[in-house]
Amino acid sequence: MQVEQERHIKTAVKCEGISKTFETKRGKTYVIEEVSLEVIENEFVVLFGPGQCGKTTLLNILAGLIPPTKGMVVVNGKPVISPGPERGFVFQSVSLFPWLTVMGNVEYGPKVRGIDKETRQKKAQYYIDLVGLKGFENAYPNQLSGGMKQRVGIARAYCNEPVVMFLDEPFGALDAQTRYLMQEELIRIWETEKRTVLFVTNNIEEAVYLADRIILLTNSPVRIKKEFVIDLPRPRDYTSEDFLLLRNTITKMMDKTL
């Protein structure tokens, strides 16, 4: 019975034996080795690991931005070979289109996919309101703060109606307090507009606060070290007893890079 029940829960992202090696002048560097993982629909999974240990490379492979040297990725039942609109991506440096207003940025996805002006602007307005930027539709990126730029990045990815959202350390450049705010905002948005999320970070507090499941990665080469199911009730409290305990055990398990 258990297996039966398993099947009707749809798998959103699945990858088998993913490896990645880069050819450099000084010979081959093994960045990722034999990573296999499965993410079920509407699950918030955090890829957590020390420093720059190739987490971003793994995320780029899962999103189809760069090809793996070995192994295969399946998203939403279809093999991933190139970037595609069913996978939304928020980059670490956000990189909005500087010449487009907030509205222009958010509606860019539907626009290039040929959706008519009226429907796409209505949808874009919905997501702009969802991320709390009502009233900033005509602002240009160079007029926005760091936190606001992140919100536009998230709205832009959502507006493309992706099945899976990939976020690569989006709050890395924010100060500690704005970061807490953005983490709470992200969870609020995720709970209103459920999507499968793959979130990369090297901040343990952020990982424990956001994740349904944390995949702890080793240092380079990247391998899966351990998986932690986080079943703390939401909204989570950064200074609660079990939050701190969980955070401490994962930090201890983490590879030391220095």
Place this chain on the structure above:
Amino acid sequence: MIVNKRVQSSAAAAVSIFMFLLIWHLATRFSELGNILPSPIEVLTAFFVGFVVPVGTHTMFVHIVWSLSRVIPFYILGSAVGIVLGITMGWYPKAEAVFRPIFEIIRPIPPLAWIPISIVWFGIGEGSKWFLIFLAAFITVTMNVYTGAKVVDPVIVRCARMLGANERQIFTTIVLPSSVPFIFAGLQVGLSSSWATVVAAEMIRSSEGVGWIIISSLDVNDTVQTLIGIVGIGTVGYVLAIIIRGIESKLCKWNKRGI
């Protein structure tokens, strides 16, 4: 606080220009410099008088219009071709491989060095001047836009791809807009290069235009005419630059960094 900063700097500007003119005036009045260099008052009056009384064959205004009529159309044509070639060379490696070698031979040759061959090819009339102006604008604009199109931010391109843009859309919605600041930089430099070229071409062979004013003053050894020619060239050059900067600040609001 800011307002009086601007008032302060323009007041200082007025003072320093006045001092400069005063020194110039006193030098021409009380030293032997006076007999080869006219005093500023003479020059300024002659300049304004020149708009009514003809300088040589035409009034100052007509000379300026003649020069502008040569510069504007072929500056625009040269810039347009420059923008197209610059972006294609910058974004498509194959186009770069084909056009770059020939362009690299032509680029270092200053437009003025083309004067003799352009007269051989297009005669001494307007044709050679048009060709030179086209060339001046074309070379500088292509160079600036080419460097711009080559430094399109790869992360932004990846963003667009992730959102589902195809190659053609990447070109039109990402490469073109992000090259706009470089296009304006090119237009600005191209303008000063074209303006210098028309002045030089008119000095070599012409019967009207601001270049003619200053070269013909040589035959009559009339330094007042030379100086009003220089003042005319300077003011028109300055006004043209302001116009381009004005267009840029309107079209390019998103790019605070504007040159």
Place this chain on the structure above:
Amino acid sequence: MKKGMKNLLLSTGSLTVFLLLWWICTDILEIVSPRTLPSPLKVFTTFIDKLTNKNPDGGTLIMHTLSSLRIALLGYGMGIFFGIPLGILMAWYSIVDLFVRPLFDLLKPIPGVAWVPLMIILFGIGLLSKATVIFISAIVPCVLNAYTGIKQTKDVHIWVAKTLGATNTQMLFKIAIPTSLPYIMTGMRVALGQAWVTIVAAELLASTIGLGFMIQQSRGMYRPDIIIVGMLTIGFLGSFLTYLLGLLEKAVVKGWHT
């Protein structure tokens, strides 16, 4: 590096096609009369011959080149010698900025070539008048770029120095000038270009020797081959001098990620 090779092949290919086309139109099919466009072969032979042959314009290619270089580099040297310090002073001391800059802004829009007639009246058509014109056209970019360079000095560097008790001159020499070095180098490169353009213009208008004189003279004598030889020499020398400046810049400006 396969792609690099392909592009290299494409470049040499397009160059040879260009030369072939030129050669066919002139020598083979004679679509274009040699009086308007000489064939590449003719240009090459004239180049070799002109190296030693004085006529028709009374000077070998080398004599013309040396004369042009001498005057250009003299005016250029003066332009740098006065321009760079003036630009630095204007940017660092607001008094100098307030009073000198307006005069400088008057000078800026006037192309170097426009000064030729005035200088001929004042100093005749000899070396002095040409060198002065070149000096004026070279000083403008030097001042502008040195000025912009100093203004790029980062506040945080100034604060670091101030906290250590640095004097104003220490801050100028130890922070402002090093920051502006790459910009000063750009200024020198632009000034070199201006100087080279202006010497050609001055020689076209009034001179008895120099590359500008040579191409102007050979037009009168219906020798387009010499004109093209002169143009290619001017072009080559221009880029060669810029190349030398590039080497100097690499040696002087260390550590900047250009």
Place this chain on the structure above:
Amino acid sequence: MQNRDNIKIKVSNLTKKFGDLLVLDNVSFEVRNREFLCVVGPTGCGKTTFLNTLTKLYEPTSGEILVNNEPVDLKRHNISYIFQEESTMPWLTVEKNVSFSLEIKRKTRAEIKKSVEEVLEMVGLTKFRHYYPNELSSSMLQRVVIARAFVTKPELLLMDEPYGQLDIELRFKLEDELLRIWKQTGTTVVFITHNIEEAVYLSERILVLSLKPSKVKKELVNHLPRPRNIIDKDFVTLRNQVTELIKWW
């Protein structure tokens, strides 16, 4: 027992206005000799203005700042300031970046050589002395800046959220290193940050600022024994206490 002579800094009624925008509103506090004071405030509480005005980089609108009972003077007082913004000099090698401080203070060649050697050793940059900043990672750059600040053996060290952008493992390491160096050199440290956990971990005393125009909202003494553990009971209670004073999100 506040005896007069062991007060390193005494700030009274410090106010700072940019035009009519009031940023610092009548701030008064004291810092004892060799003390590790943490200043923490909500995002946008003008913390950079706070430190810049303290050192007269920004001219204070009113109020008085005394270091060793004399008005603060950057030319006489031996102060080092680590800014939030990356402040290594791209045109200098690591070694030259570090010796920059001593060259400004016109120390002798030998003296510079010795101190630079020592401090490079302390932050583990000896191997990288000839590198240029554009060849180093952001954590290495942070160490160059710290070395440059400590090479002058400052009597007062100001730090503006120096570890804000580093990942957690590195931040813990650099914080412990800072505590070790602070103990070893006996300088007085004023460390300003947005990160409340960091403030509780490092400080002997915490100054809590309010939102702009910022005032001193509260002073808390931090009795936690060292080395501190971020998940132990009292640590968390103090952290929550400070968070309540600041929480705007």
